[in-house]
Amino acid sequence: MNSQADIDDLLIRTAPEAPTDRTLLFAMRRMAMGGLNDAHAAHALFSAFGGSHRRPLVLLRALMAELARSSRNRILVAPCCCGRMTHGEAMLMGAIGVATQDPRRAHSRLAMVLGTSDCLGALSSAQALGQTFEDLGRPLSPGAL
Numbered sequence: 001m002n003s004q005a006d007i008d009d010l011l012i013r014t015a016p017e018a019p020t021d022r023t024l025l026f027a028m029r030r031m032a033m034g035g036l037n038d039a040h041a042a043h044a045l046f047s048a049f050g051g052s053h054r055r056p057l058v059l060l061r062a063l064m065a066e067l068a069r070s071s072r073n074r075i076l077v078a079p080c081c082c083g084r085m086t087h088g089e090a091m092l093m094g095a096i097g098v099a100t101q102d103p104r105r106a107h108s109r110l111a112m113v114l115g116t117s118d119c120l121g122a123l124s125s126a127q128a129l130g131q132t133f134e135d136l137g138r139p140l141s142p143g144a145l
């Protein structure tokens with residue numbers, strides 16, 4: 001059984017407060033647990049973007065597939081209802097948030113999470129996803145890590 005200290009070490013950061021960031025985190029968690037075609041993730045993006053939901057949905061699926069393909073590390077994901085984030089989630093959210101403005105920083109974050117320096121596919125997917133959120137009027141917060 002895990003002690004409270006072990007749980008606190010896993011959940012290092014509070015979940016983002018911005019609604020768009022929370023939507024992305026929720027959709028990422030749902031896809032990580034339920035697969036790329038998770039209906040709850042699709043509904044969350046539909047609720048946030050309305051009829052324009054397909055582009056962020058497809059790009060999030062591409063990012064999640066690329067993360068699964070290229071990762072050498074296990075990326076821990078908290079339950080959807082959790083108000084805190086794991087280190088991996090925080091690094092991914094931060095990488096997506098800065099991918100369009102600071103690709104080097106995003107690449108280094110992705111490389112740390114994935115355990116490989118060969119993560120240009122993940123970086124490209126993160127950039128496309130971040131740009132999509134901006135294009136649709138819901139920019140993500142730049143990561144603070």
